[in-house]
Amino acid sequence: MTRSGPQKYPGASTSYWYGKKYPGSAMETNVVVWHSTEGRSLPSYGGGGSAPNLTAVPDFAAERLKWYQHFDFDVSSRALVNKAGGVETNTLNVCQVELAGTCDRRNAETWRLGGRTYRAGTDYLYTGDLPGWAVRDLGAFCRWAGEKHGVPLSSGLTFKTYPDSYGANGVRMSGSRWSGFRGHCGHQHVPENDHGDPGSFPMTAILNAAKGGAPDSEEGDGMPRHNNPKVKAAKGRVANDWHTLTFTSTPLSGGAHYSGTVFFRLRGVPAGASVQARFFETTGGRRSKTGDIVERAGTEGDTFVDLSNAGAYCDAKATLGAEYVVFDPRGGRHDLVSGLGQINYWK
Numbered sequence: 001m002t003r004s005g006p007q008k009y010p011g012a013s014t015s016y017w018y019g020k021k022y023p024g025s026a027m028e029t030n031v032v033v034w035h036s037t038e039g040r041s042l043p044s045y046g047g048g049g050s051a052p053n054l055t056a057v058p059d060f061a062a063e064r065l066k067w068y069q070h071f072d073f074d075v076s077s078r079a080l081v082n083k084a085g086g087v088e089t090n091t092l093n094v095c096q097v098e099l100a101g102t103c104d105r106r107n108a109e110t111w112r113l114g115g116r117t118y119r120a121g122t123d124y125l126y127t128g129d130l131p132g133w134a135v136r137d138l139g140a141f142c143r144w145a146g147e148k149h150g151v152p153l154s155s156g157l158t159f160k161t162y163p164d165s166y167g168a169n170g171v172r173m174s175g176s177r178w179s180g181f182r183g184h185c186g187h188q189h190v191p192e193n194d195h196g197d198p199g200s201f202p203m204t205a206i207l208n209a210a211k212g213g214a215p216d217s218e219e220g221d222g223m224p225r226h227n228n229p230k231v232k233a234a235k236g237r238v239a240n241d242w243h244t245l246t247f248t249s250t251p252l253s254g255g256a257h258y259s260g261t262v263f264f265r266l267r268g269v270p271a272g273a274s275v276q277a278r279f280f281e282t283t284g285g286r287r288s289k290t291g292d293i294v295e296r297a298g299t300e301g302d303t304f305v306d307l308s309n310a311g312a313y314c315d316a317k318a319t320l321g322a323e324y325v326v327f328d329p330r331g332g333r334h335d336l337v338s339g340l341g342q343i344n345y346w347k
């Protein structure tokens with residue numbers, strides 16, 4: 001068997017590489033098998049003895065997945081059971097990916113671990129309710145596997161919630177169906193196995209993201225990625241003070257080159273009043289950089305402000321933000337009605 005195409009997923013860390021210790025079998029991968037680790041962080045996999053090809057670990061602060069690669073894409077890995085006789089599993093042209101998180105319905109909201117209570121979506125991932133950025137980044141991986149290795153962006157399988165997904169769950173493939181399967185499935189679909197992970201994994205949403213809703217997958221083509229956070233409304237803001245724009249998600253975390261515009265709409269600003277806006281960066285909660293001021297004038301009716309940056313660098317470990325001030329000698333109040341950020345960035 002040959003191994004065609006790029007073998008390393010762009011951006012994945014190889015600091016936990018097990019390909020030397022366990023060389024595996026070369027394949028031409030046409031299936032991705034998804035798992036969940038049932039933990040919050042990168043497992044040790046018994047020194048690699050039960051490792052998949054890749055692990056995706058959530059970075060909640062940066063709202064992205066951090067990827068670790070343990071074996072080449074077209075090499076068998078070790079997270080499936082393979083019984084004597086029957087069909088092959090690990091070596092049957094599958095790339096296996098573990099998502100650090102839990103598929104157990106009992107952990108849907110909170111998870112008691114080591115005497116502490118953690119919250120889904122902020123401290124750990126629950127596969128039945130993944131945040132949008134996790135779906136986006138999983139979709140980007142699917143798209144790469146499709147473009148570079150021809151793994152079809154399809155599944156056609158039902159992903160059951162754990163523990164209903166354990167053992168003989170009604171969705172596990174027969175040996176013959178498994179042998180002919182192409183595309184994306186979960187550990188719960190693999191014959192000769194009992195595991196029920198990755199639970200009610202949002203496979204359809206992930207594949208939809210891969211097909212077009214995942215601009216992140218353009219990474220590596222020199223194309224920018226995009227963030228489009230909304231600006232939250234605020235009422236009764238005072239003039240002559242700087243107000244931070246609150247976004248529905250982080251506009252950008254560094255280090256990254258970016259260009260972007262934040263549009264926002266103010267109500268109650270006197271015509272002709274000066275409105276100033278600027279980007280800034282915070283690092284560890286402190287202001288670390290303040291951008292150039294953009295000035296606009298208040299207009300009759302609502303005032304529309306466009307804060308643009310034609311090109312800048314957001315420092316490593318910094319988070320991008322934006323703020324504005326309305327100068328009004330009479331000291332009146334105004335409302336922030338709505339707003340939208342359009343940030344293009346290159347990491």
Ligand SMILES: [Zn+2]
Pocket residue numbers: 034035036079187195197
């Ligand atoms: Zn598994």
